[in-house]
Amino acid sequence: MEILVQKFGGTSVGSIERIENAAKRVVKAVNAGKKVVVVSSAMAGETDNLIELAKKISEFPNEREMDMLLATGEQKAVALLSMAIRKLGYPAVSLCGWQIPIVTDSIHTKARIKRIGIQRLKNYLKEGYIPVVAGFQGVTEDWEITTLGRGGSDTTAVALAAALSANCEIYTDVPGVFTADPRIVPSAKKIPFISYEEMLELSSLGAKVMQIRSVEFAAKYRVRIHVRSSFKEEEGTWILPEDEIMEKVVVRGITVDTKESRITVVRVPDRPGIAARLFKALGEAHIVVDMIVQNVSHEGFTDMSFTVSKGDAPRAEEIVRRVSTEIGAKEVVRDDKVAKVSIVGLGMRSSYGTAAKMFEVLSKNGINIMAISTSEIKISCLIDEKYAELAVRALHEAFVENGEELKIGEEG
């Protein structure tokens, strides 16, 4: 029998009414003959409230304790969702990560799944139960609770779908993945099909629909994902293997990310090993560095800029200040008011002049570029945060609305 993993995001279980609505979605799939495994996030706002409580006690709460704290959010949601499904007359059982178990490494607050025990889930399915699994959380081999990072419930869902050879429905508060954020670009359109690779770039670039790691997981195990609204019946966006996608466009979507901060180390002595020392210290603190720019050296000195997530920025700044004293840099400047705008599309691989066109669009709108990074299928520019929305609208107009002439049927 076909197994389906249905994942409900925070807004889809954000109130008792919404939990009841999610329960109806589950029952509908069951009545359509599917064996359903449900995954739920914490109720909208819950995780933020918990973080706020912790911050009242300590600016840098212990991460092991943070995981203990945050894991309660999903546990609460699955218990309530399970009750709501039972209320409709269907036997549901809620399960925490450790009960499955979803075994992870022990990097607290950012753990990675190592393996999933599926026997307990399979037993429940065989006995006719609907397992309702707490997303976002796992357990180490030493029985310590871990969490998978912000948005980790998507990863839980996709990982379970992979383990159970199931399709995965991601219920969220938007009807699918859009060519740009519709709150910024009113003319943005829903994308019916998108490849893992494109979705990966869109996710990592700030499209809030799916967590990056969940898309990586899906790509690795070819899990077919259907992102859709929990409030509407219409089809959403299918995230699929590239070979299942017929229409390839140069630019699939435009994203903007204001969740990064830029840290600049001013007047670093330009000697071998300096950069290594800096980024090794950040790596040891499990801080992920995104864009890196090093200026041309002047008189044996250079400036070095990089971006990290705003959440990591205070800690990163602290580390960099320490290292910069050791390496004799002049000063460290942190800028939280930056934005990264990006264009993403499989078709870029076989299309020319896309980067030049992007820079031209930004320049025409008087927007200065602080840093550039590119991959095979995306181009990102770091700009002043105040131009973020303007940049997205201009790029959407140039590449999506008036980008027809660049559409290609086959890669070259």
Next chain:
Amino acid sequence: MEILVQKFGGTSVGSIERIENAAKRVVKAVNAGKKVVVVSSAMAGETDNLIELAKKISEFPNEREMDMLLATGEQKAVALLSMAIRKLGYPAVSLCGWQIPIVTDSIHTKARIKRIGIQRLKNYLKEGYIPVVAGFQGVTEDWEITTLGRGGSDTTAVALAAALSANCEIYTDVPGVFTADPRIVPSAKKIPFISYEEMLELSSLGAKVMQIRSVEFAAKYRVRIHVRSSFKEEEGTWILPEDEIMEKVVVRGITVDTKESRITVVRVPDRPGIAARLFKALGEAHIVVDMIVQNVSHEGFTDMSFTVSKGDAPRAEEIVRRVSTEIGAKEVVRDDKVAKVSIVGLGMRSSYGTAAKMFEVLSKNGINIMAISTSEIKISCLIDEKYAELAVRALHEAFVENGEELKIGEEG
């Protein structure tokens, strides 16, 4: 080295400030040279909020799911308390029931502890950590989360103290156990020492200081308990083995319990086996029946009354209605407006006329007695709820304030 279990009730961790205050208490004991194991309840109000959420979904939420839901309250509290202790520079680790593990039977919402694995705790203590254990929760052999019933955190604390051969401090929002509820009787006095048996009667009769099962546990393993305020430094009440208590009084305290409902089955055919059938059905539903009164039979019919906790009353009424139709009773009446007032004291064993005096005090105040139950060291009367406070005040005056002449040095 001496191990001390410190348990903080809901009000003692009811806000961030109070959690920080509790953390200071812990650190103080550590600095006094003790190895401390902390147990915490959920933050005040949390459990009620969770129950309210569940009730919005279903009047009778599934009990397994209820346990999943409620267990989050304590988990949240211990994570925060642990962060607060770490903030003071001491290494704390929060632990859920399943992580210890505290293994229980599988009677959800009212589970009983079967065994406690103390190796993990001992390892933490040996390594200098302060374990902060979630009260109220356990885990079955099948890895299902259970809870120990309202006030179950006391049981967790006492059970851990027993397992670790430790003394147990219970921090609460009152300075100790009083001769009566000071909100009702302003002249009530703090009791410095009380026996397990007396405390057991006081607990089961509605004194909210300690959960009954925890006192049973303490009695069984002779755990010395010190109930005290988390907001004041003064000594509280020591709950001790009877042989360590010097002064025995006839009446140690007066309690009132308005948490029971009376259910009356009217005009039951007076045949053998009828009562058995009724109470068997309630027993099967895990409903605890307290007082039972059967009237004298008239023309082959009798009335039967009993009390159950208000929480169980709707379900009990439902069951009784079903059974009463089968056995041909006339009707079933439920009365939620009753109160049970009781006097408790070891000295009653060797003192005469106490019951008569109690009935006389109530009668003088125009209070009708609906039912009576007694044990070796207590007498309880069920009365109309509206007379509850009047009854307590009158009994306190008669037995505690003017009870000196009945005080005895030794049992007869």
